[in-house]
Amino acid sequence: MSVEHAQVQRADFDQVIVPTYAPAAFIPVRGAGSRVWDQAGRELIDFSGGIAVNVLGHAHPVLVKALTEQANKLWHVSNVFTNEPTLRLAHKLVDATFAERAFFCNSGAEANEAAFKLARRVAFDNFASEKYEIIAAVNSFHGRTLFTVSVGGQPKYSDGFGPKITGISHVPYNDLEALKAAVSDKTCAVVLEPVQGEGGVLPADLAYLQGARELCTQHNALLxxxxxxxxxxxxxxxxxxxxxxxxxxxxxxxxxxGGGFPIGAMLTTEKLAKHFQPGTHGTTYGGNPLACAVAEAVIDTIHTEEMRAGVKARHERFKTRLQQIGEKYGVFSEVRGLGLLLGCVLTDAWKGKAKDFFNAAGEHNLMILQAGPDVVRFAPSLVVENVDIDEGLDRFERAVASLTQA
Incomplete structure (x- = not known):
């Protein structure tokens, strides 16, 4: 039985949606693997991955199966009760990482909110009341709630919403001396992205993260x-x-x-987790069976030696070609990133024009991203086929050529 839907188009967005976004002119309606089709039936190659979300591409059969099987069993019971998928997923994340405890929520912002609140609660319980300062990096991004946007180091996102949450300071990323100067016994946490995403796909230096770890240990602060x-x-x-x-x-x-299904997680040790007792923090939807069933299928699929090797090989394939395009057209000063999170830094002549590359790619049937005005970002599926990589980068080259010849 098919349900008749009213016809909608891109113009409807400007009539009925709060204008927090300015989406592209076309509407994707269907995806399979790394290909997407819009309302007009046009086929695009997807190198945006829903902003690093669609880790297994679109409509991956393993995820479709996990979701539909769970949808026929149990959708939601709240955290007044527990459920099997949330416990299975927690076990798998704990077994695969340093962590001993997991807290599930619905987004990255909520995961960070929980992390920041836990850090302050640990300091409150263990130390003097003035140990609540959080140090983050300039150009970092940690979410859009008032707390997480205040911790994020981009004033353009946090200004204009009344008084900021106090006790938060920002230091330049990858600058260990600046971090040393900022950390004190009043610091409860240092918050870092190992690769700054929205800030320009900028990986941390090893010595920087090692130094941050040592500073936090010295000052009884959490990393x-x-x-x-x-x-x-x-x-x-x-x-x-x-x-x-x-x-x-x-x-x-x-x-x-979640591979496209909304879910977030905070992972930590048993010693720290015990500072969150019943009633100290919570979420209605967090750990719901649908999300956890899908996430369990994601980790089962990606946590393999074969997948790790595949990501590294795809990284080289992308990076080599992107560097060639950058040199040929004089548009990139650097191609950086880890795995399949890549950033092409625009040369001085093209500074501030990342949006032009995004638009040109769309005109050439390719979905990409930007990371600020000066970096073109790629975050494709981890299982993107080589034929899609090559065809997508051919399309990207044609888009770059159209810009440079304009």
Whole structure:
């Protein structure tokens, strides 16, 4: 039985949606693997991955099966009760990481909110009341709630909403001396993205993360890694902290964790988790059976040696070709990133024009991203086929050529 839907078009967005976004001119309606079709039947190759979310592409059969099987069993019972998928997923995340406890929620912002609240609660319980300061990086991004947007180091997102949450400071990323100067016994947490995502796809230096770990240990502060964008196989390891060999006290995950179904997680140790007793924090939907069933299927599929090797091989394929395009047309000064989170830094002549590359790609049947005005970002599926990589980058080259010849 098919249901008749009213016809909608892109113009409807401007009539009925709060204008927090300015989406592309076309509407995707169907996806399979790394290909997407819009309302007009036009086929596009997807290198955006729903902003590093669609870790297994569109309509992956393993995820469709997990979702539909669970949908026929149990959707929601709340946290007054527990459920089987949430317990299975927690076991798998704990077994695969440093963590001993998991907290499930619905987004990266909620995962970070939980992490920041836990850090302050641990300090409140264990130390003097003035130990509540959080240090984050300039150009970081941690979410859009008032707390997480205040911790994020981009004033354009946090200004204009009344008084900021106090006790938060920002230091330049990858600058260990600046971090040393900022950390004190009043610091309850240092929050870092191992790869700054929205800030320009900028990986951390190993010595920087090692130094942050040492500083936090010295000052009884917690090291929080925001792996919302870098986690779940995207770096070529299950989480980027494994790539660096630096272990945080708290890790946050979302985006790729659900492969397109909304879910977030905060992972931490038993010792820290016990500071969140019943009633101290919560979420109605967090850990719901649908989300956890899908996320369990995601981790089962991506947490393999074969997948890790595949991501690293695809990284090289993307990077080599992107560097060639950058040199040929004089548009990129650097191609950087880990695994399948890649950023092409625009040369001085093209500074501020990342949106032009996004638009040109769309005109050439390719979906990409930007990371700020100066970086073109790619966050494709981890299982994108080589034929799609090559065809997508051919389309990207034609888009770049159209810009440089304009």
């Amino acid at each position: 929080i890694f925001d792996e919302v964008q870098s986690g779940m196989g995207r770096s070529g390891e299950l989480f980027a902290y494994m790539h660096y060999g630096v272990t945080p006290d708290i890790l946050t995950s979302a985006k790729s964790l």
